[in-house]
Amino acid sequence: MRRRILSLVLAATMSVFTLLVTGSPAQAALVTVTNATQFTDTTGAVVHAHGGGVIKVGSYYYWFGENRNADNTFKAVSAYRSTDLKTWEFRRNVLTQVSDPELAVANIERPKVIYNSTTGKFVMWMHKENGTDYTQARAAVSDTVDGDYTWQGSFRPPSGTTSRDMTLFKDDDGTAYQITSAAGNADLHIYRLTADYTAYGSLVANPWAGTFREAPALFERNGVYFMLTSGNSGWKPNQQKYATATSLTGPWTALTDVGDDTAYGSQTAFVLPVQGTQSTSYLYMGDRWGNSMGGTVNDSQYVWLPLTFPTKTTMDLPWYPQVAIDTDAGTISGVGGGPYYKLIARHSGRCLDVSDNSAADNAVAIQYTCTGGLNQQWRLQDAGDGYVRVLAQHSGKCLGVAGAFTADGAYVNQYRCTTGTNQQWRFQDQGNGYYQLVARHSGKCLDMANASTADGARLIQWPCGTGTNQQFQRVTA
Incomplete structure (x- = not known):
């Protein structure tokens, strides 16, 4: 989303692993987080952790992110912690304009922290x-995960190229x-660190x-590495894509669309694995940038969604107004936005399906044996009249009907949503x-071509008649 002119890389380290914890954290319970909102901390203040990342230390999740001044300039990298991913306690501003003279006038984005178990240091x-x-980039260090970070200097990658939106990954x-x-x-670029x-x-x-x-997020699931990233379009949200590999060195697959054409008005910041007693789930953490809504970074909202995995190497990013999280169990699920329906063809008993679980524009609408997959679930949005x-x-x-054609036999496919009447x-x-x-x-009516009962048969439009290949049962999924 954010188009930049030049940049370098920032590094930050932290010394000894001495976490300052008072008392024992309460056991986490199931919580519900509302999307496209600003979050508040335990004092009621707005959480400013934009473009950030999360690291788990003990029972706490620590969230680091951008905090800006009213004029949109750098104020701090702020740190918050939580056991349930909803109740956030502000810890401190771990890096500020006074941390080093070079930060007095600065712009800092996308801070990420990892822990080095060999050196006993946290690294940002x-x-x-x-x-x-x-045209710059710098680095920092602290004695605790949420302590003051000491500025370390700046450098570009070995090739001398720029480094802009970035993330860290520890294998x-x-x-x-x-x-x-x-x-x-x-x-x-993917760089191995020292x-x-x-x-x-x-x-x-x-x-x-x-x-x-830009806006990369990298995670590993069951031996497969997933890279999630956005395109470049200034502050305007755009289509997120992902790719997979079984080694960070590759080969990597081609980038594939995921979610809708704006990531539901957001941009990737981080993907957080949430491991618990029942499972490990993966939380998409996105920013709905205030700049895209006529404001500033500190006006930004958060969009958190459950990532789902139809197969070992494929991924979905579905929309829900809320997300339910149980960090103890390791479960994340979408809440609200429905009802969701299966549309079952009367003549064949098969479900209306987007072929290959594709999120791409022009992906083919077909009938297929009902599986319960999200590519066979549909929600209805009022278009008026x-x-x-x-x-x-x-x-x-x-x-939608391809090309808004009115001819008999025109194909019906999946497209980014518009106001076109061919999608109504x-x-x-x-x-x-x-x-x-x-x-x-x-x-004209949605029709199963030639009244086929086979898996993979195409959906078309056709003059409305009495055929059961034009009749669909609407079953709550």
């Missing part, structure tokens, strides 16, 4: 600029990596050269719990 990297343009073997937008955001995590080691991969990606948009839950995109449907009651779906722009 970030994207730092001089407050005027994008199971203790090796740490920085992933950063490079070459003026054209590339996304053993103490405070400097660059070597470039291990540049999988998507020239694709202009008795018409609705039909949104696929796995992608947040709309069922009327559910016309046919009795016995079945409906015809009538396209507003053409007056």
